[in-house]
Amino acid sequence: MTQPTEAQHLEVERRILDQALRDAQVVRDALAGGHTTVVNLMSAPGSGKTELLGVIGDELRAQGQSVAVLVGDCATEHDADRLRSHVDWVHQIVTDGVCHLEARMLFPFLAEIGQLAPRYLFVENVGNMVCPVDFDLGEAVRIALLSVTEGEDKPVKYPGLFGAVDLVVVSKIDLASAVDFSLETVLGYLQRVNPGVPVISSSAKTGVGLDAVIGAIRSLAAQGSSLTGQGSSLTGQRSSMASNLPLAGGVRAASVGG
Numbered sequence: 001m002t003q004p005t006e007a008q009h010l011e012v013e014r015r016i017l018d019q020a021l022r023d024a025q026v027v028r029d030a031l032a033g034g035h036t037t038v039v040n041l042m043s044a045p046g047s048g049k050t051e052l053l054g055v056i057g058d059e060l061r062a063q064g065q066s067v068a069v070l071v072g073d074c075a076t077e078h079d080a081d082r083l084r085s086h087v088d089w090v091h092q093i094v095t096d097g098v099c100h101l102e103a104r105m106l107f108p109f110l111a112e113i114g115q116l117a118p119r120y121l122f123v124e125n126v127g128n129m130v131c132p133v134d135f136d137l138g139e140a141v142r143i144a145l146l147s148v149t150e151g152e153d154k155p156v157k158y159p160g161l162f163g164a165v166d167l168v169v170v171s172k173i174d175l176a177s178a179v180d181f182s183l184e185t186v187l188g189y190l191q192r193v194n195p196g197v198p199v200i201s202s203s204a205k206t207g208v209g210l211d212a213v214i215g216a217i218r219s220l221a222a223q224g225s226s227l228t229g230q231g232s233s234l235t236g237q238r239s240s241m242a243s244n245l246p247l248a249g250g251v252r253a254a255s256v257g258g
């Protein structure tokens with residue numbers, strides 16, 4: 001059997017990504033009427049996505065905003081179980097080993113979410129710093145987490161992810177001194193891959209920075225993002241709106257040192 005040529009391989013890839021774009025539009029169309037903002041959370045495994053969503057859910061609900069979550073993992077329903085008491089609606093998507101979520105995986109839940117019409121639908125992507133970024137889920141806002149224990153250089157090692165988000169949350173800031181974490185170094189690296197991106201350091205355990213994270217999400221949700229809806233391979237096309245967020249400078253200054 002002959003091997004596919006490079007051109008054939010690229011054509012298959014292009015068709016898959018085109019289909020993924022059409023699928024993302026289905027999600028957008030389904031949720032547009034309910035004024036639901038879809039937020040895609042991406043990061044390495046264990047960087048604190050679920051923990052952060054729990055405290056964000058508590059706070060947004062206290063502010064009268066309804067919150068739904070779809071959470072992706074290769075296996076187990078652990079994260080959905082953890083979030084159940086913190087949000088209005090949650091469902092686990094088990095990908096059976098697939099390293100990212102795709103918009104079509106959201107289809108079975110769209111009717112129910114559409115009826116609920118939550119103010120926010122957070123989608124916790126599978127923990128992975130490479131694959132998720134290529135798949136538009138129909139989100140309006142993209143957030144990357146970087147926990148202090150991962151090392152400061154992740155933005156330059158994974159520019160595809162950190163270059164394609166509206167907001168970076170530096171998580172687990174309560175552990176910063178234990179690992180000699182330098183926020184200044186991270187800010188320098190982020191400046192290279194995503195100039196002007198808002199950066200907020202926070203701890204889901206102590207509550208530091210949470211108000212700022214929620215304020216940023218609300219602000220981005222109100223503005224929308226010009227990053228999304230442009231298709232996959234968003235690297236380098238980050239939103240000029242995000243860089244204009246009023247919080248950017250203040251939060252950076254406020255967050256230094258946790």
Ligand SMILES: Nc1nc2c(ncn2[C@@H]2O[C@H](COP(=O)(O)OP(=O)(O)OP(=O)(O)O)[C@@H](O)[C@H]2O)c(=O)[nH]1
Pocket residue numbers: 043044045046047048049050051052073079126127128171172173174175202203204205206
């Ligand atoms: N000290 C500290 N620990 C945290 C913080 N946030 C999360 N953790 C802990 O870090 C571990 C991983 O947190 P998760 O929220 O499960 O991380 P995740 O990104 O959802 O992980 P995956 O879903 O597996 O990708 C857990 O033991 C949390 O309790 C934080 O702000 N400070």
Ligand SMILES: [Mg+2]
Pocket residue numbers: 049050051079124
């Ligand atoms: Mg999780």
